[in-house]
Amino acid sequence: ANMEFYLSQVTRAQEEERKRVAREIHDESIQSLATLALGIDAIARGKEKLSEDVLRRLKGLRAETDSILDGLRCFSHKLRPGVIDQVGLVAALEILTEELNKENSVKTSLEVAGSERRLTPETELALFRIAQEALHNVKKHSRATEAKIRLKFIRSKVKLTASDNGRGFELPDTLSDFATEGKLGLIGIQERTRLLGGKLLVRSWAGRGTTVVVEVADIQGMKG
């Protein structure tokens, strides 16, 4: 019970810390870089007569600033996908899988079944984080060529499945065993599922891939 309490505190603290870092990136770094970009523009368009060479180099610096800005926006978006609150889990998962497809490593698809509806913000954020970590693991460990996220809206439940066709791995007796090796991804998934009062199933077959299934009750769905 102590370990569980500890893990739930760590999960909450992590989410808080991510929010703080995302806000800092947004408010500080992005703002400063935007100011820097304006400064470069001001020099380029200033009264002083600049040589072609200097202008070309300023243009290069400006382009580099823009690409750092893009990177930071993308990063802060990953830390705190505010997009979930606005457009919902399904659209956020679409963005996530599209991003992975752009990387050209694992072909990733999203499949939505049942009567699509909005869930509580906590549930949507947790399911998004779970999908994100599962896909992160696919990329990092599986050597899979294909990954699939399935989201199924059942009457009073929602089921999220992340599967790949990779090499699989041997599951320890309990997922907590990973913690001692400093591996916190699957344990984080377990913890998020527990906080939602849901059920987690991790299965893996040598040479045939891995499946992570999370099932949570949807109280709103039950009412509706």
Ligand SMILES: Nc1ncnc2c1ncn2[C@@H]1O[C@H](COP(=O)(O)OP(=O)(O)OP(=O)(O)O)[C@@H](O)[C@H]1O
């Ligand atoms: N989709 C997968 N395919 C193959 N192996 C996997 C997959 N997912 C997890 N594993 C194995 O399970 C281990 C535990 O995963 P977990 O996400 O908990 O830790 P990690 O990814 O190693 O580290 P962290 O998530 O903390 O960065 C991994 O080290 C890897 O060996």
Ligand SMILES: [Mg+2]
């Ligand atoms: Mg991991």
